[in-house]
Amino acid sequence: MLPVEGGLGNEPLLAVDNLHVEFHTRAGIVRAVNGVSYTVNPGETLAVLGESGSGKSVTAQAIMGILDMPPARIPKGEIRFKGTDVLKLSEEARTQVRGQRIAMIFQDALSALNPVFTVGWQISEMFRVHRGMSKGDAMKKAVELMDRVRIPAARQRVNDYPHQFSGGMRQRIMIAMSIALDPEVLIADEPTTALDVTVQAQIMELLAELQRESQMGLILITHDLGVVADVADKIAVMYAGRIVENAPVHDIYRVPAHPYTKGLLESIPRVDQKGQDLYAIKGLPPNLLELPSGCSFNPRCPYRQGNCETDVPPLHQISGTRGSACHYWREVLDGDR
Numbered sequence: 001m002l003p004v005e006g007g008l009g010n011e012p013l014l015a016v017d018n019l020h021v022e023f024h025t026r027a028g029i030v031r032a033v034n035g036v037s038y039t040v041n042p043g044e045t046l047a048v049l050g051e052s053g054s055g056k057s058v059t060a061q062a063i064m065g066i067l068d069m070p071p072a073r074i075p076k077g078e079i080r081f082k083g084t085d086v087l088k089l090s091e092e093a094r095t096q097v098r099g100q101r102i103a104m105i106f107q108d109a110l111s112a113l114n115p116v117f118t119v120g121w122q123i124s125e126m127f128r129v130h131r132g133m134s135k136g137d138a139m140k141k142a143v144e145l146m147d148r149v150r151i152p153a154a155r156q157r158v159n160d161y162p163h164q165f166s167g168g169m170r171q172r173i174m175i176a177m178s179i180a181l182d183p184e185v186l187i188a189d190e191p192t193t194a195l196d197v198t199v200q201a202q203i204m205e206l207l208a209e210l211q212r213e214s215q216m217g218l219i220l221i222t223h224d225l226g227v228v229a230d231v232a233d234k235i236a237v238m239y240a241g242r243i244v245e246n247a248p249v250h251d252i253y254r255v256p257a258h259p260y261t262k263g264l265l266e267s268i269p270r271v272d273q274k275g276q277d278l279y280a281i282k283g284l285p286p287n288l289l290e291l292p293s294g295c296s297f298n299p300r301c302p303y304r305q306g307n308c309e310t311d312v313p314p315l316h317q318i319s320g321t322r323g324s325a326c327h328y329w330r331e332v333l334d335g336d337r
């Protein structure tokens with residue numbers, strides 16, 4: 001169990017608890033999420049980190065209630081928003097929570113804007129549809145929001161079309177739409193992946209500023225440990241649909257407690273090592289139709305020993321705020337490989 005982190009009595013703002021998601025396909029059952037637990041509190045940033053295919057987006061889609069079921073199934077687990085399991089809510093209550101109190105910026109956000117409507121129209125639609133505002137009032141709110149996400153000359157640009165904006169500005173528009181209804185939790189799924197490095201940093205800074213203003217809980221999904229270092233409070237590292245390590249961000253950077261995290265850290269480009277080959281984790285992510293027995297990471301792991309191929313490691317609580325799902329976390333912490 002994770003320690004209680006305060007905020008709402010004993011309940012975190014959002015708690016994913018032992019979530020399982022599987023897809024029933026012709027080829028078999030794809031076990032995309034296998035017992036994920038994480039929490040986020042007001043004003044807190046959780047980074048969810050892992051290679052492509054580790055189940056980060058599927059977990060977020062389960063939170064948002066946007067998985068197609070079937071083929072998806074949630075055989076086990078809870079998703080509690082302020083203590084209430086949203087998986088058990090009525091359809092009507094659910095749509096109030098998801099999309100309004102919990103909002104999401106999608107992974108392919110840059111292509112999500114409609115090319116034939118002005119950005120002002122698209123932002124103001126949030127207020128017309130969900131708040132029943134008049135066109136004029138909704139348009140004023142759209143300008144306000146464009147200001148809030150620091151789009152220069154918002155009053156003029158509100159009448160421009162998506163193609164008239166740069167990638168970074170389009171992402172600001174998507175962020176404006178996601179925060180339009182003042183969500184308490186914002187999930188940003190790879191919000192900077194399509195952007196160049198300078199713009200990535202600006203978007204991260206914007207998300208951090210918006211969060212400071214509103215005290216949202218922020219879940220930042222990324223495959224890039226480099227982009228979250230400055231903004232995250234804590235990190236949950238996912239591999240093959242499981243959390244393999246969770247810890248405050250500084251602990252992870254100081255010394256990882258799972259061989260997979262260690263591999264990820266060693267693959268971050270460093271300015272002081274220009275020209276050197278990056279260490280990349282050897283081998284391929286596992287086939288989710290046929291997970292390796294024991295620890296899913298064992299075929300790629302430099303710390304592997306006999307029982308790694310037979311026993312699934314539980315998430316060992318190695319301090320009050322830190323867990324590692326490695327039988328040999330002590331050796332990893334000691335860094336002797």
Ligand SMILES: Nc1ncnc2c1ncn2[C@@H]1O[C@H](COP(=O)(O)OP(=O)(O)O)[C@@H](O)[C@H]1O
Pocket residue numbers: 023025030032050051052053054055056057058059071288
């Ligand atoms: N509709 C689907 N049908 C079958 N498999 C799916 C479906 N959606 C996602 N998956 C699988 O679930 C796994 C996790 O995907 P995802 O959460 O998108 O990974 P990521 O960590 O890159 O966000 C992947 O192997 C993906 O192929």
Ligand SMILES: [Mg+2]
Pocket residue numbers: 053056057058107189
């Ligand atoms: Mg994804």
